[in-house]
Amino acid sequence: MRGGEFIALLGPSGCGKSTALNCLAGLLPLSGGSIWLDDRRIDTLPPERRGFGMVFQNYALFPHLSVRRNVGFGLAIRKVPKDEMRRRVDEALKLVELTEHADKLPGRLSGGQQQRVAIARAIVIRPRLVLMDEPLSNLDAKLRLQMRTEIRRLHQSLGLTTVYVTHDQEEALALADRIVVLRAGRVDQVGTPEEVYTDPVNTYVAGFMGYRNLLRLPVASRSGDRAVLAEPGLRLTGTVREEFTGDTAIAAIRPDDFRVVPEGGGSEGERDGIRITVEVVEFHGREVAVEGVTETGRVIHCRLAERVAPGDKIEVCAPPERVLVYGPGGETGE
Structure with a gap:
């Protein structure tokens, strides 16, 4: 994939979408092959050294930490100076329109707001790659549409490189620059949304x-x-x-x-x-x-x-x- 591209991994449950994403993130070991970022092999690196941001299906927020501290967690782990950390967290909260909720605990937020906290936490570290594992599947239909637009807006405005897992073809068509259709661990087709939509290979x-x-x-x-x-x-x-x-x-x-x-x-x-x-x-x-x-x-x-x-x-x-x-x-x- 190219820098700044939005790739959707599309397929039914059990086809290998989340496994592929977790291998990219370093959360699962490879059974074969290798992963390269530009000219550097990264599958031998631990997750924290890959510099990727990840958004999980279940948000994975710390319930005892405020929104601000959740968003800044990755920066704290990286020992970013406090002044810079505050500035970057403020920028991320502003981007996802959660500034006024900065001091609340996640349990006081709606599902859509919690998902935006998770996205802010992923982008605040300025990752080389953002990995999203079905981030909208727990939201109702209206919120899914709103968050879909929000994710695409953030991707474009920040120039992110994104790999997005979904089983929803509408989601993939709306968000992706290219779609990878998976079946039983194998790739059936790679193409732009228009190519896959109008000319499926099988x-x-x-x-x-x-x-x-x-x-x-x-x-x-x-x-x-x-x-x-x-x-x-x-x-x-x-x-x-x-x-x-x-x-x-x-x-x-x-x-x-x-x-x-x-x-x-x-x-x-x-x-x-x-x-x-x-x-x-x-x-x-x-x-x-x-x-x-x-x-x-x-x-x-x-x-x-x-x-x-x-x-x-x-x-x-x-x-x-x-x-x-x-x-x-x-x-x-x-």
Whole structure:
């Protein structure tokens, strides 16, 4: 990674995100390989000599110390002179907007305020690298959004270099300059948020990046990078993203890439479309989230502007460039 970059390690529980972070921090030994910072090997150094700041999921604040003393703890360990320590702690508290809470104990603060104390403690030592282990997972939805913006603001304004662990793809997309998608201790894809979002390399990454419909289907025809997948009541033209052989493939489609096909919108058997019976409708403001079932029993997830109700029979389609086609060896999520 480059200096000043924000890297998100993204993946499900147990994929190795926190293990990788703890190895960087020096809290876990390496089972192989090495870690280098610029031209210096650092995996042989103890955690306190790596000069990294870390923000934990559970904040890890000292309950008997004031906010000021929590923030200044790392500086005290480094024997920074008292005048400089006070100045740097004041600067950090101002950055996270906690100056007026400096003399309170952590137990008197909200979850979001405690997390800001943890962030201030990490940045006050002016670390070469900030490590964040799912720092927002204990906050409610509103606070998560607020703190997400705060973390990105601090990263940009201070020119931090950050490695951030999360299982939330929205968080990764909003915060990161590059995303590393992990599965079972291995890297599946590294790319910018736009690259990983629009062009996932396989069905595992697609499923993690919001392609909720992963449908294993018969291949009706193939021409160049276009493939037609079809079965009774369903026909999709998609863009091939992964070479495959055989007569089946997996179509990956985001719920929000579907639209309703108007009645009489083409000749039966010649147009793309999926006929579904609506089973579940969730109100999402200007859109509704719809779960429907095809005549062959496949579950289809859509987000539609049209108002529909359980029991309605509708037809939906998606543009070929938004239907990604992969080989049949991946996970389908069915």
